[in-house]
Amino acid sequence: xxxxxxxxxxxxxxxxxxxxxxxxxxxxxxxxxxxxxxxxxxxxxxxxxxxxxxxxxxxxxxxxxxxx
Amino acid sequence: xxxxxxxxxxxxxxxxxxxxxxxxxxxxxxxxxxxxxxxxxxxxxxxxxxxxxxxxxxxxxxxxxxxxxxxxxxxxxxxxxxxxxxxxxxxxxxxxxxxxxxxxxxxxxxxxxxxxxxxxxxxxxxxxxxxxxxxxxxxxx
Numbered sequence: 001x002x003x004x005x006x007x008x009x010x011x012x013x014x015x016x017x018x019x020x021x022x023x024x025x026x027x028x029x030x031x032x033x034x035x036x037x038x039x040x041x042x043x044x045x046x047x048x049x050x051x052x053x054x055x056x057x058x059x060x061x062x063x064x065x066x067x068x
Numbered sequence: 069x070x071x072x073x074x075x076x077x078x079x080x081x082x083x084x085x086x087x088x089x090x091x092x093x094x095x096x097x098x099x100x101x102x103x104x105x106x107x108x109x110x111x112x113x114x115x116x117x118x119x120x121x122x123x124x125x126x127x128x129x130x131x132x133x134x135x136x137x138x139x140x141x142x143x144x145x146x147x148x149x150x151x152x153x154x155x156x157x158x159x160x161x162x163x164x165x166x167x168x169x170x171x172x173x174x175x176x177x178x179x180x181x182x183x184x185x186x187x188x189x190x191x192x193x194x195x196x197x198x199x200x201x202x203x204x205x206x207x208x209x
Contacts, residue, residue: 016205020139028198029143031205041142 003060006034008052023047073125089117122183129187133194147197155189 009019020027023044032038049056092111137144159182166178
């Protein structure tokens with residue numbers, strides 16, 4: 001699964017720490033998600049989308065490897 | 069946790085059982101393998117040092133293992149679960165190897181230690197994963 005958290009973060013000029021604080025998760029979680037090491041729960045995905053004022057579909061997209 | 073571990077290993081090693089800890093305890097099941105008193109649901113004489121140490125080790129390790137992190141979010145929770153599964157596998161691998169390669173009383177000793185190692189394996193693996201994460205996210209701004 002790919003995501004555009006880093007891009008959205010840059011648009012808003014937020015640090016990982018700031019995003020983490022707003023989403024009430026640890027900074028390591030944000031980092032792991034940006035690196036594609038962790039697929040968040042639906043609740044966290046919805047929260048992030050709301051913080052970036054976008055939709056989950058735009059923030060997260062499936063890639064080839066998800067179909068294997 | 070550390071002191072109880074220390075005394076635990078020491079008493080296991082030299083068979084240390086101080087007199088004053090010989091007290092009557094309630095037992096549900098006692099087939100009298102070690103002692104001659106064979107009876108269920110009665111009081112028997114027993115040295116309680118190993119019981120006290122066992123409880124201390126388990127309770128203190130549980131505190132170390134399962135106390136919440138500063139920020140306990142879903143990702144940390146996932147690592148926690150993974151580490152617990154990993155520790156269970158490793159614990160049984162060790163036990164299996166011991167079954168094949170260790171016999172007699174040495175096996176009994178390993179079994180005694182094996183009761184507690186699952187928590188230690190968990191603590192080590194969980195903290196190692198957290199350490200790796202912290203290191204990985206340090207160089208990001």
